[in-house]
Amino acid sequence: MKYDCIVIGGGPSGLMAAISAGLHGARVLLLEKGDRLGRKLLISGGGRCNVTNNKEIDELIQHIPGNGRFMYGPFSVFNNRDIVRFFEELGIRLKEEDRGRMFPVSDKAKSVLDALLTKMRDLDVVIKTNTAVASVRYEQGAVAGVKLRGGEQIDAPAVIIASGGMSVPKTGSTGDGYAWARAAGHTITDLYPTEVPIRSKEPWIKELQGLSLRHIVLTVQNAKGKKIIAHEGDMIFTHFGISGPAVLRCSQFVVKELKKGATAVQLQLDLFPEQKLEDLQAELYRRAEAEPKKAFKNVIKGFIPERMIPLLLAKSELDEDTTFANLPKKPLATLAELLKALPISASGTLSIEEAFITGGGVHLKEVTPSTMQSKLMPGLFFSGEILDLHGYTGGFNITVAFSTGYVAGKSAAESYA
Structure with missing residues (x-):
């Protein structure tokens, strides 16, 4: 024929x-x-x-x-x-x-x-x-x-x-x-791989393995700390790094930065993209003030993903058991900043064979x-x-x-x- x-x-x-x-x-x-x-x-x-x-x-x-x-x-x-x-x-x-x-x-x-x-x-x-x-x-x-x-x-x-x-x-x-x-x-x-999970060597990543986050914003920065791209969506922590829709959309920009010779690419995770930094800090203060005798780690349960609380408090140098009366303002401000821009160092991505798209x-x-x-x-x-x-x-x-x-x-x- x-x-x-x-x-x-x-x-x-x-x-x-x-x-x-x-x-x-x-x-x-x-x-x-x-x-x-x-x-x-x-x-x-x-x-x-x-x-x-x-x-x-x-x-x-x-x-x-x-x-x-x-x-x-x-x-x-x-x-x-x-x-x-x-x-x-x-x-x-x-x-x-x-x-x-x-x-x-x-x-x-x-x-x-x-x-x-x-x-x-x-x-x-x-x-x-x-x-x-x-x-x-x-x-x-x-x-x-x-x-x-x-x-x-x-x-x-x-x-x-x-x-x-x-x-x-x-x-x-x-x-x-x-x-x-x-x-x-x-x-x-x-x-090169696109729409692919991102690897990270952050020591705390494995502690959060399996944790899903909804409606976050993930930002990719260049070597000078300027924003390349930001995507809103869901993500999940894995044993090797991060994945999920927002991560997949950012992945190609990580690949392109690494192609320029970078050894790692800085990402920032915004857990509360719809709230301004000052409003978030005020909200944390208000919650502590409303329950002055409660340990701060318990005050923020249900507001911040529970599995992230130890990590975020440690990075903010905030004692988990501190109460409102002893709540220092500077570490509280640091916590709010981390909730808006938690740094994640991306070391690469999964392979082109493991990517969704070439x-x-x-x-x-x-x-x-x-x-x-x-x-x-x-x-x-x-x-x-x-x-x-x-x-x-x-x-x-x-x-x-x-x-x-x-x-x-x-x-x-x-x-x-």
């Missing part, structure tokens, strides 16, 4: 690319080296599949810190609202949750995957699993098809590389596509944003995480995957059908 388009990779971007190419009239072959499709999709959104985010386009792009402006091109063809319509037309009803996150009403990623697989069957997309690609074939200055690891060659005038990055390798993302892009003359920018990839100056076609090799298209594009968790990365996948599929079909 002859194909108009070959899609390499059965993740969210590859599935969308195959459907889009089929919708626009192409005869499509989807190749997946693993034994099943959609493995990363099934674990996205905690197994519920956060299919997109409902924010306005400009705000959406602000949540794609890795070259987000490039996405104005793909979004002009297929944006987050189009993604919502697409899934609803497939029979997947969606609901909006906090921060604009869009989930299937079923709360099951499998229902999303099943709908995509059904659509591909309806479009007669040929699917081959357990089929690894050895190389993309380039002949006479254009795409000619692919060569499989077993030696078989399959012809097609258009190939979409949707093979992912290097993060979560158990889903099949092991960086295979970078070599195929380089062979076409493409530049691969430095690869930073870096195919250089975007070498790709046409409105078509996702290579500027260097006719017939070659890219979509998803192989590109030097990344967003925050919360539906932004999968929006990039679906948008670039749809555009690549549409463009490949229209150019070579």
